[in-house]
Amino acid sequence: MRTLRIGCEFNHVAQSATPANFLVRPAGEGGVLRELWTTDPVMPTRRFTDLYGNEIRRVMLPAGESLVSYYAVVEVPDELDAADPSAPVLRPEELPDETLAFTLPSRYCQSDMLSSSAWQLFGDYPRDFELVTRIQGWVWNHLEYRTGSTGSWWTAKDSFDAGYGVCRDFAHLMISLCRALNIPARYVSGYLPDMDVPVLPTPMDFHAWVEVYLGDRWWTFDPRHNARRKGHLPIGRGRDATDLAMVTSYGAPWLRRLTVWADEELDEPWPPADTSMAARDPFGN
The missing domain is CATH 2.60.40.2250 (Immunoglobulin-like)
Known part of the structure; x- marks a missing residue:
């Protein structure tokens, strides 16, 4: 510890x-x-x-x-976010009841509007842990991080179209793409120290990332950094930034x-x- x-x-x-x-x-x-x-x-x-x-x-x-x-x-x-390449994407009928709310569109995560794009981008890949890792990597490559570039009106669809955002926008876009593929995903806000990584030059702020339900549990993914990190400390979880x-x-x-x-x-x-x-x-x- x-x-x-x-x-x-x-x-x-x-x-x-x-x-x-x-x-x-x-x-x-x-x-x-x-x-x-x-x-x-x-x-x-x-x-x-x-x-x-x-x-x-x-x-x-x-x-x-x-x-x-x-x-x-x-x-x-003192360890990286857990990962299990063998964790499967469950079929909708196999999902626990409490995860179903996180398969639906929400205010900032319009998975219905991005459904066609999500299936075009990822529909041909095996439905496993690596698929979610692939979605995370695509979001990280698609979006340019711009400090202070977006506001409370900015949605996942805006980020998808414009190609930039802040950490909450990276999270919203990844969540939307996962939900469009019937994979439960929820928004997490919290603290993230710079542990065993170069210290960012910008002032410390709250951070946003994603949890995805695979196999029998929720797993941490961070599309802003596209890497497993140490020290993710959740404050809260919800459908999107509306709740947090x-x-x-x-x-x-x-x-x-x-x-x-x-x-x-x-x-x-x-x-x-x-x-x-x-x-x-x-x-x-």
């Missing part, structure tokens, strides 16, 4: 009190050693579990500036700053000793 620090800070400015939901805590399988939720100013919070088993924290953001933070130290396996917004606000507060951590840098105390807005503000205001 290896030890990571993870966390995030949401610095909002709201014109009036605004209800908001936060989905940032690792899912149940994450080995959380210690953690801390904080808010500045102090806000009452409560948690609930959504339809997909994801843990969500509800708060009321006050008028003015606020900071909602989550910090944790976790353990993750990191923050959902029932109003229009300005997100002044978002900071995310997922690394092995534990030289400093974590969680931070001072989690106040003044201490955590990199702008010094």
Whole structure:
């Protein structure tokens, strides 16, 4: 096992009190050693579990500036994502009941619109683990990663046609192609540290990847990187990004700053000793 620090800070400015939901805590399988939720100013919070088993924290953001933070130290396996080339693609009648929802089109994953293309591209290959690996590789080659290039309106069909996107778009397109072939696939959001790979030059952010049901279990695939990686730490799972917004606000507060951590840098105390807005503000205001 290896030890990571993870966390995030949401610095909002709201014109009036605004209800908001936060989905940032690792899912149940994450080995959380210690953690801390904080808010500045102090806000009452409560948690609930959504339809997909994801843990969500509800708060009321006050008028003015606020900071909602989550910090944790976790353990993750020092091994690559599991793979089994012998795992088969099941026929629809063999699929467990709970996987069927992940064979259907959804808001961002229009598998019905991409069905003809999916069968033209992949319909002649054996239906096995390697087929899904082939789909992942095709998405990675078809799409150019462009930071900040898409928004909440952008769908898998848009990515397919335009040829670019961000990590969530890579995930949506792979999910859509799998579902078009009657293979259950779901969207996963979470933390991904740069473990035993070159560190990306861009600031750390949340990551999106895919889980596909093959044989008798869900398997991790990451079309953004087209490789098995160490450290995938899920926060939540759902049909697509509709179900897994990191923050959902029932109003229009300005997100002044978002900071995310997922690394092995534990030289400093974590969680931070001072989690106040003044201490955590990199702008010094």
